[in-house]
Amino acid sequence: MFITVTGEKKEVKDGITIGELLAQEKVQTPEYVTVSVNDEFVEGEGRDATVLKDGDSVEFLYFMGGGAAWL
Amino acid sequence: MISLARSDFEKILDHAKKGLPAEACGLIAGTKENGDKIIRKVYLLTNTDHSREHFTIDPKEQLAAIKDMRANSLAPLGNWHSHPESPSRPSEEDKRLAYDPSASYMILSLMDETPVLNSFHIENGESSKEELVIRDE
Numbered sequence: 166m167f168i169t170v171t172g173e174k175k176e177v178k179d180g181i182t183i184g185e186l187l188a189q190e191k192v193q194t195p196e197y198v199t200v201s202v203n204d205e206f207v208e209g210e211g212r213d214a215t216v217l218k219d220g221d222s223v224e225f226l227y228f229m230g231g232g233a234a235w236l
Numbered sequence: 237m238i239s240l241a242r243s244d245f246e247k248i249l250d251h252a253k254k255g256l257p258a259e260a261c262g263l264i265a266g267t268k269e270n271g272d273k274i275i276r277k278v279y280l281l282t283n284t285d286h287s288r289e290h291f292t293i294d295p296k297e298q299l300a301a302i303k304d305m306r307a308n309s310l311a312p313l314g315n316w317h318s319h320p321e322s323p324s325r326p327s328e329e330d331k332r333l334a335y336d337p338s339a340s341y342m343i344l345s346l347m348d349e350t351p352v353l354n355s356f357h358i359e360n361g362e363s364s365k366e367e368l369v370i371r372d373e
Contacts, residue, residue, distance in 0.1 A: 172306050194335055199295045206295065226298050229315050231330035231341075232259055232290035233322040 166219035177217070184213040186223065197228040238273040238313070238340050238355050239369040240264075249351055251280040252318035252344050259283055259291040261317040263301050264342065265310040273313050273340060277305075283317075290329070291317045314340035314355075324352040326363045334358035340366060 166179050170190060177186065183202070187195045200207045201224045207215050217223065252260040261283045266276035279301040282294040293315065305312055314336075319327075324345035326334070334341055337359035345352040355366040 197333075197335055201295075201299055204299070224299055224302065226295055226302070227335050228292070228333065229261070229263075229298065230285070230290065230292035231317060231327065231333045232285070232287065233319045233327050233329075 168217055168220065169222040171223070171225055179219075181217050182213055183207055183211075183215045183217065183223070186217065187212065187225070190225070192225055199226040199228065200224070201226065237271075237367040237369060238275065239371050240275045240278075240342075240353075242370050242372050244275060244278045245353065245370055247278055247280060248316055248342075248344060248353070252320075252346060252351075255283065255318065256320055256346070257288045258286050259288060259318050259320060260344075261291040261293050261315065263293070263298065263315050264313045264340065265301075265305045265308075266313050268311060268313075275313060276310055277308070278316070279304075288320050312339075314342065316342035316344065316353075318344045318346055320346050322347055324354040326356055326358060331358055331361050331363055334363075342368075 167174055167176050183200055192198055203222055262281045263279040264275045266274045281297040283291040284294050285292045324343045340355045341358050342353060342355045355368045356363045357366055
């Protein structure tokens with residue numbers, strides 16, 4: 166099946182989960198990556214249970230934060 | 237080298253001042269030319285921490301910004317945030333939470349009357365200042 170990953174159309178195996186896709190795409194520090202599927206955010210514990218469907222659009226967003234604390 | 241239009245610098249400064257006493261934040265996007273980064277658009281986003289010592293970019297706004305970059309054929313170049321009461325250099329927290337060595341991390345200090353903006357490369361917990369040019373256009 167085909168899905169869109171960070172804007173690029175890709176062929177993946179049927180029934181792939183978000184967790185498997187994260188590993189397949191070699192996403193670094195996935196614990197700090199927010200995942201959205203068709204603009205809906207999927208929480209960390211739901212990644213392995215979420216099966217992607219043909220035509221889904223997946224985005225990986227790196228956490229962006231920091232601050233002046235502990236300067 | 238990374239360059240920023242003066243008008244975009246003013247936008248960042250205005251957003252940061254309006255966000256006081258909390259830190260303000262956003263994203264930068266543009267093009268890469270001969271190893272230089274040319275910022276073409278700045279995104280003024282929400283600090284969901286609403287804190288004077290921390291920031292987290294709203295992921296919904298981050299997603300919308302990424303899509304806007306794609307629609308405008310712009311590359312994500314990094315992010316920016318303000319330090320309302322401290323210098324323009326990465327904190328230990330900034331360095332710990334900088335996951336992308338290809339990104340530029342811009343920090344605007346408002347601690348003195350004259351604002352100071354610097355850009356940094358951060359990798360493996362080490363930061364180095366990048367040459368920042370404010371261009372008049």
